[in-house]
Amino acid sequence: MAARAFRNIVRTPHYLDDIFIQMDVIGVGSLPIVILIGFFSGIIMGLQMGRALTTYGAQGQIGMIVSIALVREFGPVLTALLVAGRNASGIASELGSMKVTEQIDAMRALGTDPIQKLVTPRLIAMMFVLPLLTVIADFIGLIGGALIAYGLLNMTWAEYWSTAWRALIYQDLAQGLIKPFLFAIIISLVGCLYGMRTTGGTQGVGLSTTKAVVISSIWIFVITSFIDPLFFT
Amino acid sequence: MTDIATDEVLRFDDVSLHFDETTALDHVSFAMNAGETRVVFGAAGSGKTMILKTALGLQKADSGRVILFGEDVTNFKESALYPIRSKVGVLFQEGGLFDSLTIAENVAYPLVNQQARRNGDGPLSKAQVDARVQEMLNFVELGDTLEKFPSELSGGMRRRVGIARAVVTEPPLVLYDSPTAGLDPITANLIIHLIIKERDSRNTAAILVTHRYQDGHLMANFRYNPDSGQIEPAREGEGLGGVKTKFLVMNEGRLVFDGSETELRASQDQYVRKFVKY
Numbered sequence: 001m002a003a004r005a006f007r008n009i010v011r012t013p014h015y016l017d018d019i020f021i022q023m024d025v026i027g028v029g030s031l032p033i034v035i036l037i038g039f040f041s042g043i044i045m046g047l048q049m050g051r052a053l054t055t056y057g058a059q060g061q062i063g064m065i066v067s068i069a070l071v072r073e074f075g076p077v078l079t080a081l082l083v084a085g086r087n088a089s090g091i092a093s094e095l096g097s098m099k100v101t102e103q104i105d106a107m108r109a110l111g112t113d114p115i116q117k118l119v120t121p122r123l124i125a126m127m128f129v130l131p132l133l134t135v136i137a138d139f140i141g142l143i144g145g146a147l148i149a150y151g152l153l154n155m156t157w158a159e160y161w162s163t164a165w166r167a168l169i170y171q172d173l174a175q176g177l178i179k180p181f182l183f184a185i186i187i188s189l190v191g192c193l194y195g196m197r198t199t200g201g202t203q204g205v206g207l208s209t210t211k212a213v214v215i216s217s218i219w220i221f222v223i224t225s226f227i228d229p230l231f232f233t
Numbered sequence: 234m235t236d237i238a239t240d241e242v243l244r245f246d247d248v249s250l251h252f253d254e255t256t257a258l259d260h261v262s263f264a265m266n267a268g269e270t271r272v273v274f275g276a277a278g279s280g281k282t283m284i285l286k287t288a289l290g291l292q293k294a295d296s297g298r299v300i301l302f303g304e305d306v307t308n309f310k311e312s313a314l315y316p317i318r319s320k321v322g323v324l325f326q327e328g329g330l331f332d333s334l335t336i337a338e339n340v341a342y343p344l345v346n347q348q349a350r351r352n353g354d355g356p357l358s359k360a361q362v363d364a365r366v367q368e369m370l371n372f373v374e375l376g377d378t379l380e381k382f383p384s385e386l387s388g389g390m391r392r393r394v395g396i397a398r399a400v401v402t403e404p405p406l407v408l409y410d411s412p413t414a415g416l417d418p419i420t421a422n423l424i425i426h427l428i429i430k431e432r433d434s435r436n437t438a439a440i441l442v443t444h445r446y447q448d449g450h451l452m453a454n455f456r457y458n459p460d461s462g463q464i465e466p467a468r469e470g471e472g473l474g475g476v477k478t479k480f481l482v483m484n485e486g487r488l489v490f491d492g493s494e495t496e497l498r499a500s501q502d503q504y505v506r507k508f509v510k511y
Contacts, residue, residue: 098331098332101327101329101332102326103330105291106323106325106329106330106331107331108291108318109318109321109323109329110318110342110343110346110347110398111315111318111319113312113315
């Protein structure tokens with residue numbers, strides 16, 4: 001299914017309307033929760049790291065710590081986990097319901113490839129919007145960290161943003177963007193796979209939804225574990 | 234190799250299909266010609282729906298041959314099946330309507346997706362599609378439901394929309410999977426009347442899967458009169474009744490009966506007799 005979904009990206013017909021609808025559902029729909037979680041992640045990180053750094057009189061490095069941790073790791077992983085919980089489940093339940101009510105069979109009988117119509121638009125939309133959501137989560141998280149640095153650690157805005165910005169190197173940005181791209185592939189394909197393989201009526205839909213979230217969440221951590229060593233040096 | 238009649242629309246040659254330990258179809262063989270009707274009886278899980286799905290290539294046979302409009306489609310790839318599927322209309326048991334589309338969009342779906350493939354003369358214009366959709370919804374007496382969604386309709390109305398979608402491209406073969414299951418007798422009779430009307434208006438071949446003997450009895454003995462616009466008993470020798478309608482009975486994946494209504498009623502097989510009720 002994954003191979004066919006990727007092959008269909010360059011094959012006609014292209015269901016552009018479906019791609020934009022999915023971008024709206026995944027991207028715009030996930031934006032409030034991504035902003036909220038990104039913001040509080042930055043605040044929590046600022047609080048915890050600030051306390052530890054103050055012990056060594058190094059609270060001036062809070063910007064660096066928050067930006068590296070967020071951009072490299074927490075931004076991509078937390079955003080992916082949120083989107084997996086929200087959208088892998090949504091995709092699996094939607095496609096699963098279509099499967100058990102014979103809508104997917106009807107689609108095939110009426111001359112439409114369900115992979116082309118249902119899977120490929122979700123894959124393309126997810127690959128496009130998850131990196132964008134991650135960038136937004138990173139930025140909002142940095143703002144959360146800035147509030148702590150300014151309010152509790154007596155730093156100026158300029159000091160915080162200067163250390164945060166200078167701490168980042170090209171590999172950090174690359175790592176922060178490659179990960180969500182790979183997570184997007186996993187979340188969309190796992191959601192679609194379990195949805196399309198649903199059997200057993202409404203109970204089967206529930207089971208597929210649960211499996212999609214659990215499996216995609218596990219894969220997010222597995223991929224992270226393989227990607228991180230590549231950028232370790 | 235078996236000879237294939239030129240007007241033959243569907244042939245099953247010793248077709249078997251298994252799911253793990255379960256046998257869905259067990260060496261099933263039958264054939265039907267253009268304009269003929271097959272009524273398929275059988276208990277739940279006896280393989281009735283699998284006959285339809287295998288005929289369409291939605292399920293691949295493990296052995297045997299499925300010949301659709303003269304082409305052996307048994308091992309066709311999915312993409313190769315699309316053109317030939319456009320010659321077959323299908324009504325799924327649950328209607329199979331797309332929840333996210335309006336009734337008009339559901340009925341228009343085959344026109345938009347299949348017509349270009351069948352005729353090779355490009356898609357229909359929006360005005361042509363709209364007119365055809367309205368015509369078909371009028372045919373099933375639901376002309377005022379264009380902008381509704383399937384969830385807003387009753388079960389019987391969804392089946393009628395399913396019939397409209399199945400026949401909107403005027404396919405020469407239409408498959409009906411339990412179109413009257415779970416419906417009250419009045420709605421069930423309305424559905425069968427619509428199926429007879431569609432069959433006789435265009436001389437379509439049809440396979441009707443059902444549990445109800447009266448559905449098969451109506452299909453075999455009644456015809457649509459275009460002059461009166463009514464369903465009426467077929468007169469002797471008209472050809473639309475018993476001669477062109479045959480009955481198949483499935484039991485645990487096996488085809489245990491293939492014959493006319495008279496032969497069905499005369500059968501001494503205890504299982505077959507269970508489906509002959511008045």
